[in-house]
Structure formats: C-alpha cells, structure tokens
Amino acid sequence: MAELAIYGKGGIGKSTIAANISAALAKQGKRVLQIGCDPKHDSTRLLLGGRRITTVLDYLRETGPGQGRRTPSLPEEIVHAGAFGVHCIEAGGPEPGVGCAGRGILTTFELIRRLGIRDYPYDAVIYDVLGDVVCGGFAVPLRREYAEKVYIVSSGEFMALYAANNILRGLKNYDQSRGRAGGIILNSRGLPEEDGLIRRFCDAVELPLLESFPRSEVFSGCEREGMSLVERDGGSELAAKFEALAALMYRQEELYPPRPLSDEELEDRIFGERKRPAGRRALGEQVFGEVPKRKEAASAFVSGVFSKSLIAREPLQGCAFSGAMGVCTQVGDCVCIAHGPVSCAHITYQSITSASRRFLLERGIVLPYQASPPVLSSQMNETVMIFGGVEALRKKLAEARAAGSAGIFVLTTCPSGIIGDDLGFLRDMEAGESRIIPLLTDGNLQGDFLQGILMAYTEIARALIDRTVAARENTVNIVAEKPETTGRGESLRYMKDILDRLGIEINCHFICETSLEEIRCFMRGKLSILAFDDYMGRTIRDFLRGEFGAEFLDRPFPVGFRESAEWVRLLASSFGRPPETAGAIIADYRDRYEGEILRIKPYLAGKRLMVITFNHDIDWILQTALDLEMEVAFLAVMDFSQENLFRTIFRERIGEFRVSYDRSRRRSDIERVKPDLFLANYPSPEEDGRVLTDVIPFCPVAGFLSGLLLARRWSEIFRMNLYEGWKQDEVLFRKYQS
Numbered sequence: 001m002a003e004l005a006i007y008g009k010g011g012i013g014k015s016t017i018a019a020n021i022s023a024a025l026a027k028q029g030k031r032v033l034q035i036g037c038d039p040k041h042d043s044t045r046l047l048l049g050g051r052r053i054t055t056v057l058d059y060l061r062e063t064g065p066g067q068g069r070r071t072p073s074l075p076e077e078i079v080h081a082g083a084f085g086v087h088c089i090e091a092g093g094p095e096p097g098v099g100c101a102g103r104g105i106l107t108t109f110e111l112i113r114r115l116g117i118r119d120y121p122y123d124a125v126i127y128d129v130l131g132d133v134v135c136g137g138f139a140v141p142l143r144r145e146y147a148e149k150v151y152i153v154s155s156g157e158f159m160a161l162y163a164a165n166n167i168l169r170g171l172k173n174y175d176q177s178r179g180r181a182g183g184i185i186l187n188s189r190g191l192p193e194e195d196g197l198i199r200r201f202c203d204a205v206e207l208p209l210l211e212s213f214p215r216s217e218v219f220s221g222c223e224r225e226g227m228s229l230v231e232r233d234g235g236s237e238l239a240a241k242f243e244a245l246a247a248l249m250y251r252q253e254e255l256y257p258p259r260p261l262s263d264e265e266l267e268d269r270i271f272g273e274r275k276r277p278a279g280r281r282a283l284g285e286q287v288f289g290e291v292p293k294r295k296e297a298a299s300a301f302v303s304g305v306f307s308k309s310l311i312a313r314e315p316l317q318g319c320a321f322s323g324a325m326g327v328c329t330q331v332g333d334c335v336c337i338a339h340g341p342v343s344c345a346h347i348t349y350q351s352i353t354s355a356s357r358r359f360l361l362e363r364g365i366v367l368p369y370q371a372s373p374p375v376l377s378s379q380m381n382e383t384v385m386i387f388g389g390v391e392a393l394r395k396k397l398a399e400a401r402a403a404g405s406a407g408i409f410v411l412t413t414c415p416s417g418i419i420g421d422d423l424g425f426l427r428d429m430e431a432g433e434s435r436i437i438p439l440l441t442d443g444n445l446q447g448d449f450l451q452g453i454l455m456a457y458t459e460i461a462r463a464l465i466d467r468t469v470a471a472r473e474n475t476v477n478i479v480a481e482k483p484e485t486t487g488r489g490e491s492l493r494y495m496k497d498i499l500d501r502l503g504i505e506i507n508c509h510f511i512c513e514t515s516l517e518e519i520r521c522f523m524r525g526k527l528s529i530l531a532f533d534d535y536m537g538r539t540i541r542d543f544l545r546g547e548f549g550a551e552f553l554d555r556p557f558p559v560g561f562r563e564s565a566e567w568v569r570l571l572a573s574s575f576g577r578p579p580e581t582a583g584a585i586i587a588d589y590r591d592r593y594e595g596e597i598l599r600i601k602p603y604l605a606g607k608r609l610m611v612i613t614f615n616h617d618i619d620w621i622l623q624t625a626l627d628l629e630m631e632v633a634f635l636a637v638m639d640f641s642q643e644n645l646f647r648t649i650f651r652e653r654i655g656e657f658r659v660s661y662d663r664s665r666r667r668s669d670i671e672r673v674k675p676d677l678f679l680a681n682y683p684s685p686e687e688d689g690r691v692l693t694d695v696i697p698f699c700p701v702a703g704f705l706s707g708l709l710l711a712r713r714w715s716e717i718f719r720m721n722l723y724e725g726w727k728q729d730e731v732l733f734r735k736y737q738s
Contacts, residue, residue, distance in 0.1 A: 002124045002250050004182075005147030007131035009163035010038070013187040014153040016219060016228075018128040019046040023230040024239075024246035026084035030123040033079075034086055037108070037141065039093025039101040043128040047082030050226020054078060055092025056108040075115055083231045089117070102138050103445075106420050109140050124250060131167045142174045143424070149182040149255060151210070154201075156186075156194030161201050161270060168205060168260035179255040183210040185245070190215040200270050205259050211245045213238070305458055305539055307450035319444035321413050322348045323452025327460070328409040328439070329373035330483055330511050331519065335405040338377045339393050339421065340413025344443070345377035352484075376400060380415050389421050397429060397436070407435040407516050417442025435516065437463045450536060457511060457540050458547075464516060465548060469523040474575060475505050477525035479544065479552075480537040481512040485699040488512070491531075494703030495557060498568060501585055502577055523548065527574060530556035532699065533617070535645075557702040560620025561593050564704040589704035596708050597627050600715035605629040607718070610675035612636045612666055613696050616646040620700060621679070624707025626653060634673045636661035677714055692717050 006021070008014035015038070022034045023046075036043025041055050059078050080088045091108035093101040112118060118125065127141040131152070141147045150171055154164040164184065171181060184207050186198045195212070202209045218238060222229050230239050261269065321338070325348045328336045338345035352373060378393045393410070400408050410423060423438040439459055441452050457480075476499070481488060499506065507525035508518040528544065530537045533556035544550040553574060558567035565586045572582035608631050611618065616637065625632055636658035637646050646659060656673070670678060670691055678691045681698060694713055700706050 001122055002149070003127070003147045004124065004249055005127040005129055005141040005150045006153060006185075007129050007150065007164075007167045008153035008187075009160045010130055012153050012155060012160050012163075013219075014131070015043045015128055016046065016223075017153050017185055017187060017213070018043060018126050019228045020230050020242040021246045021249065022047060022086045022124075022126050023083055023228040024243040025124050025126075025250060026086045027230060027234075028243065028247065030250070031121065032084075032086045032124045032126065033117070033120070033122045034082075034088050034126040034128060035108075035112070036088070036090040037105050037127055037129040037138065038091075039104065039130070041090040041092045044080070044082060044086075044088035044090060045226060046222065046228040047086050047088055048080060048226070049082075053080045053088065053090055055090040056111055057092035057094070057104050060107065060111065074117060074120060078111075079117065083228060087120075087122075102420055103418055105138055105140050109146075131163050139170050139174070139420075142171055143422070148180065149249065149252060150180050151182045151185060151249065152207075153185045153187050154198065155189040156191050156197035157189060158271060161197070162263075162266065164201070165205070165260050165263075165266050168258040172258040172260055175258065179257045181207055181256045181258050182249060182252055183208040183256075185210055186212040188213060188215050197270060204261055204265070204269050207256055210248065211241060213241065305454045305543055307448050307454060307535075310447045310451055318449025318452075319414075319441075320446040320448065320452030320455060321411055321441040321443045322351060323449035324411055324439050324441045324456035325375070325452070326352055326484065327453055327456035327511050328411065329375065331407065331409075331460070331514055331516060333405070333515050334407035334409055334435075335374045335376060335400045335403070336409045336411060337393070337396050337400060338375060338411055338413060339389060339416045339423075340378065340380050340443070341415060342377045342379045344413040345375055349373075349375050374405075378416075380413075388419060389416055390425065393421070393423075394425070397426075401429075401434060405434065407437065410436065410438045412438075412440050412442050414443030414445055417445045435463070453536060454539055454543075458543055460511060460519065461522070461544065461547065464519045465522045466520045467523060467548060469521050471526045472507070472524045473526060474503055475507040475525045475527075476553075477508045477510055477522060477528040477550075478506060478512075479510045479528050479530050480540045481509060481531040482699050483512045485697070487697060487699060487701040491557065491702040494701065494705070498571070498585060498703075502568075502572055502575060502581065504571075504575060523550070526551070528552045529571075531702075532556055558704075559617070559700050559702055559706045560623050561589070561704045561707070562623055563620065564589070564702075564706075593704055593708065596705070596712070597624075600711055601628050603715040603718045604711065606631065607676040607714075608633045608674070609677050609679065610634040610670065610673050610691075611679045611696070612638070612661060612663070612669075613679070614638050614640040614681050615696060615698065616640060617648075618696070619648055619650060620706045621696065621710065622648065622650045622654075624711050626650065628711060630677075631655070633675055634658075634669065636669075638663060677717070679710075 004021070006014050006018045008017075015036070018034060022032045026032045034044055034047065041052070044053065045051075054077055056078050063077075074087070078089055082088045089108075089112070091105055093104050125147075127147055129141050130138055142150065150167075152164045152167055154160045168181065184198065184202050186195070186209060188194055191197075198212075199209060216238070218229060218233065218236075222232055225232060229236070230242050233239050321340070321344065325336055325338065328334065329352055338348065352375075376396055376399070378389055378396045380389045380392065397408065397410070410426065412421065412423070417440065423440070426436045426438050429436055437459065439455055440446065441455060446452070446455070478492075478495075496506070508514060508522050510519065510522055510528075528541075528550050530541055530552065537556060541552055545552065553571060555563070555567050555570055558564040568585050569579070569582045572579070604625075605628060609625050610633055611621070612634075613636070618635075622632060622635075632650070632653060633655040635654045635656070638661045648654075651657065666680075675691060678693045679696050680693065681696050683693055683695060694710065694717065696710075701709055
C-alpha cells in the first residue's frame with residue numbers, strides 16, 4: 001500500500017491537487033482512501049460532488065468512545081464513497097478560536113486505528129494536511145507508521161515557500177537523514193519569475209520539481225461544480241498531467257532526505273539578499289526545538305477498555321493520569337515519571353500517599369509499602385508546552401535510568417496530550433534489563449480516574465506478562481485489589497489464612513505491592529481470583545481472559561459469612577481438596593461468628609436500621625443485621641460511578657427500599673423513619689445530635705467476619721450510650737474506629 005502525504009500552506013491548492021491525484025489513481029484501477037486533515041474539512045469536496053460529510057470529530061461528538069468498534073465492514077458514518085469509488089474521510093476541527101485542532105487530528109488517527117480502517121485492502125492512502133503549522137497534531141501523517149512518501153504543494157510566493165521549508169524542518173525532526181520526501185509540486189499563481197523561484201528552491205533543498213500546474217479558470221469551474229478536473233475533463237491535457245503525476249507518485253522509489261534552509265538562507269538564496277535594520281532577525285530565525293513525535297502507546301482507544309462513566313457518558317470522576325499513576329506506583333522496583341507540570345505529579349503524589357500519612361498521624365503506623373513512591377516530573381511549563389516537552393522528558397528519563405530503576409513508567413498529563421508530544425523515542429532508549437512503558441493517559445482527555453486504572457492494567461499486562469511461563473500447581477493470582485483502602489491488609493490476612501489451610505500459594509498480586517518479575521510470571525498462577533466483583537474488577541478479568549487466556553475462580557473475594565462459606569467450598573473443589581477440608585474451615589469460622597453474634601445481640605436486637613449507600617452489594621451488612629435480629633427499616637442505593645449492578649437476596653425483609661436515590665432527601669427521610677442507627681458511606685454534620693451513625697466502607701474487609709467488624713462498633717455505640725453524652729468521646733470514637 002502506498003501512503004502519500006500532501007502538505008502545503010493553507011489556500012495553496014493542496015486539496016485540489018490531492019483530490020485530483022486520488023481521482024487519477026482510482027481511475028487507473030487503484031483502491032484509494034483520502035483523509036482530509038484540515039479543520040476546514042473541505043479536502044474531499046471535489047470527490048463528493050461538493051457535499052459536506054460527517055467529520056470524525058462530529059462522529060465522536062455523537063458517539064460514546066465504547067460504541068465505535070472494529071467491524072467487518074467500513075463504518076459508513078465517517079467513510080464516504082466519492083468519484084471513481086474513492087473513499088473519503090474528513091477529520092474536522094473545533095469551532096474557530098476554541099480547542100486545539102492539532103489534538104483533533106490525533107483523535108482522528110486514534111479512531112481510524114481503532115476501527116481498523118487502514119487494514120482495509122487499499123492500494124493508496126492520501127493524507128491532505130494543512131502545512132502552516134507542523135505541530136504534534138498536524139505532523140501525525142509524518143510518522144513512520146503512516147505516510148511513506150511526503151509531497152509539498154507550493155507556489156512561488158514567499159509565505160508558500162516559507163511554509164514548504166517549515167514542513168521540511170518538521171520532516172527532518174522525524175527522520176533526520178532518512179529519505180521520505182518525494183518532491184515539490186508547483187501550483188502556479190502566475191507571478192513574475194515564479195518558475196525560476198520554485199526551481200531555485202528545489203535546487204537549494206535538493207528536491208525534484210515533479211510537476212507544474214498553471215493558473216487556470218478551469219480549476220475555478222471545477223470548484224463551482226464540485227468535481228475534480230480528472231472527473232469533469234478526463235480527456236484534457238491537464239487531466240493527463242494529473243494522471244501522469246499520480247502514476248509517478250504511486251510507483252516512486254527514489255526518495256530524498258529533508259534538507260531545509262535556515263530562514264536567512266531562504267530569504268537570501270531564493271529571493272535575493274534583503275537589507276534588514278541592524279539587530280533585526282530574519283523571519284523565524286529563532287531556534288525552535290525538535291518537533292515532537294507521539295508513539296502508538298496506551299491510550300483509551302488503543303487499550304480497547306472503557307470506564308463505566310465513559311460508556312454511559314456520565315460526568316467524569318477524577319482524571320485518567322491520576323488513576324493510572326495509582327496503579328503504576330504499586331510496582332515496587334519501578335519509577336513513575338509524570339510528563340507534565342510539576343503540580344500534576346504533586347497532587348497525584350498527595351493522593352497516593354494520603355492513606356499512609358493518615359495512619360502515621362492518627363495511629364503512629366506507617367504503611368509498610370510505597371508510603372513514599374518514587375514519582376518524578378518532567379516539569380513542563382508554558383514554554384515547554386509551546387515548543388514541545390520531549391527534551392525535558394529525555395533528561396528526566398536519564399536521571400531515572402542512572403538511579404538503576406528496573407522499570408520506568410511514563411504517564412502523560414493533559415498538557416503533553418494537548419500538544420501531541422510523541423513518546424516514540426522511548427523504543428530506542430530501552431537497554432539491558434531496563435523497561436520503559438509509556439501510557440498516554442493525557443490527564444482527563446482520555447477519561448476519568450477509573451479509565452486510567454484500566455489503561456494501566458491492560459498496558460502493563462501487555463508489556464510485561466510472559467505468555468510462555470508455565471502454570472504451577474496450587475498457586476493463585478490475586479487480581480484488582482484496591483491498595484488505597486485501609487482494609488486491604490486485613491482482607492489479605494483473612495484470605496491468606498484460608499489459602500494456607502488449603503495448601504495454596506499466592507503467585508502474584510496484579511497489581512498491588514508487586515514487582516516486575518512477579519508480573520512477568522503472572523501465567524505461573526494456575527487460577528486467578530478477583531478481589532472485588534465490581535465494574536473495575538470484571539473489566540480487568542474479562543481482559544485477562546480474552547488477551548491471555550487466564551482462568552478465574554467464578555467468585556471474587558467473599559464478603560460476609562454466607563458468601564465465604566460458598567467461596568471456600570468452590571476454591572477447595574477447584575484445587576481437588578476433599579470436602580472435609582473445606583467443612584473444617586467453615587465450621588471453625590461458624591463457631592467464631594455465632595459466638596460473637598450471641599455476645600453482641602443483646603445490644604442490637606430490635607434496633608431500627610436505616611441504610612443509604614453507594615455500595616451495590618451490601619448483603620454482608622444485611623445478613624449480619626438480620627442475624628442480630630435488627631429491623632432493616634429503610635435501604636436506599638445511590639448511583640455510583642464505579643458500579644452499575646445492585647443485587648440483594650434480602651429484598652423481602654427490607655421495610656422501605658429505594659434505588660437511584662436522591663441524596664437531597666436524606667435529612668427528611670431520617671426524620672421520617674426515625675432509625676436507631678443510620679449507616680452511610682459519608683457522615684454528615686446534619687445528622688449530629690439527631691441519630692447515631694456509622695460509616696460503611698466502600699471496600700469492606702473480606703472474609704467470614706466482615707459484617708461483624710461493623711456490628712462490634714454498633715454494639716459499642718449503644719453499650720456506651722454515646723448518643724446521650726460524652727460528645728467528645730463520640731467524636732474520637734468516630735475518628736479512630738469508623
């Protein structure tokens with residue numbers, strides 16, 4: 001497949017040239033795709049009878065990211081058939097003066113990749129690209145995985161040649177001495193000595209002048225009729241020139257390295273020496289940094305997994321960069337580099353370490369792992385955002401490698417995503433055992449906090465898991481733990497007690513308090529177990545099943561006695577343990593559970609319980625409350641960005657039941673229901689002095705005794721009669737026990 005990029009100054013006629021080249025190739029029997037990369041989205045107008053088509057950005061405005069997927073046929077919403085069967089795509093752009101058109105080009109190419117459009121058996125792909133500004137977005141077709149040949153349309157005007165020279169600068173930054181430039185195409189404006197000017201330019205930059213098209217009213221007539229000249233005047237001399245040029249470009253094998261001129265050389269050698277006031281620089285004489293490139297890496301579209309909020313088009317909670325950073329810092333022998341402003345790294349660092357600092361300040365305990373994870377910043381500032389941040393990132397990578405890090409994660413923030421910094425150079429920096437893994441999280445441009453988590457999981461798996469490692473008997477992986485939760489350590493102790501009694505070893509925590517080597521040997525785990533059966537856990541499980549063929553236990557970590565008993569039986573059976581072994585474990589915990597129920601029941605029997613929660617699975621609370629002979633008077637479940645599947649087996653034993661609950665009703669419902677105990681995920685000052693309250697953890701401790709851990713607190717509340725007095729003690733109790 002021949003991939004040809006046609007660049008040129010805006011208004012120079014490159015779209016007219018591109019459309020006629022596409023038409024000529026298609027007329028010669030080639031299957032052709034033309035992609036318009038100009039925000040004016042008029043590149044394919046002459047191929048489509050003058051009609052405007054739905055652009056890629058228009059399509060994305062109307063379609064959620066999870067809905068546009070690869071199909072056996074081309075997506076008719078954005079791929080339109082034109083003259084001679086040419087397929088046409090327009091990237092489109094934002095409203096003038098709003099947003100970043102370059103970012104729109106990046107998004108367009110991500111979608112084209114995800115939909116598999118370039119995998120269609122085209123003979124030629126034509127990229128028609130605005131060349132006034134060769135930024136990270138508009139330079140996408142210059143990447144090595146896209147256009148293999150680059151052509152520049154120009155006239156003899158100074159600004160047209162200035163733009164042509166800048167395009168060669170951009171191409172040089174991508175390719176250095178490699179040859180991909182095909183030549184110059186003159187679209188004449190009828191200026192005096194224009195032919196001589198363009199030839200001097202071609203000689204100076206050592207590129208051939210492939211063809212020269214005269215200024216002609218014929219082109220204006222074609223524009224008015226919305227037709228290419230090749231289609232309207234197929235037998236004309238001009239049409240023959242386009243057909244010859246198209247054939248030359250298609251079969252051209254000799255390409256040239258870019259050799260741009262300095263701005264002073266451009267003025268003096270092409271237009272003749274011009275006198276300038278003392279001290280004044282030539283146009284563009286200031287030194288510009290390397291035009292940044294962008295690697296095909298972990299973006300939301302490439303990863304192919306999407307958060308609940310993205311798919312449901314809900315308000316986004318947090319940013320993808322922060323979510324991914326929380327996962328990456330769990331790989332203990334790696335360093336994380338935030339490619340963006342230092343504030344992004346600082347805020348995320350504070351969030352990641354908040355649990356550690358809370359334990360340190362309140363209880364004198366420091367978390368044993370990653371209390372101070374190694375997070376660096378490329379320290380982007382305004383200047384870097386304008387000219388590209390690749391060099392600053394290179395320096396930070398050198399620091400991390402000098403420190404001997406086994407692995408380096410590079411995560412992009414909003415600014416680096418907006419300017420289109422390319423991380424392709426990272427492929428050339430890996431050496432020895434050092435691994436460099438880029439994640440194009442782009443702050444919240446790629447999605448919310450959960451989207452970042454999913455991107456990190458999928459790309460770390462793809463980069464590190466060795467598919468050839470053989471499974472080992474009596475081993476499990478634990479998948480999708482939540483390291484930020486305070487109950488994670490206690491859950492692990494309960495689960496490890498059961499695993500030890502069944503003779504089962506933990507192979508890998510994916511991804512929590514782990515290492516590169518553990519992740520590499522993930523496939524050594526014979527069976528994987530989800531820590532939480534929520535949207536995040538299910539998405540990661542489905543990915544590992546589909547991508548790596550990982551086998552999972554049908555149930556996640558259990559919460560509550562009933563679930564735990566079923567889980568132990570299932571786990572024992574999966575590893576061929578006799579039923580008596582599982583029965584002994586269940587009997588042991590049953591004695592502990594029932595003994596504790598008898599101890600605290602006198603304080604709680606008959607009490608009215610009211611629950612308002614984001615949790616979509618609270619049977620572990622309801623079972624314990626009912627075993628204590630409490631009355632579940634009211635249960636309300638609120639919509640939650642992390643989950644969309646509420647379930648309960650105790651519906652008939654609940655007084656009032658609400659779903660999609662409106663939290664503004666909370667105070668009035670408390671006054672109406674008059675509960676003895678109110679449970680919620682967040683306490684509110686509004687309830688102080690009105691009702692005794694306790695906090696429901698979003699991620700409860702796993703195991704047989706989950707509900708009892710809360711019920712013990714409830715019994716203490718009533719035993720000490722905190723509601724009647726000792727308010728200061730009540731504050732301290734909530735602070736340290738809730």
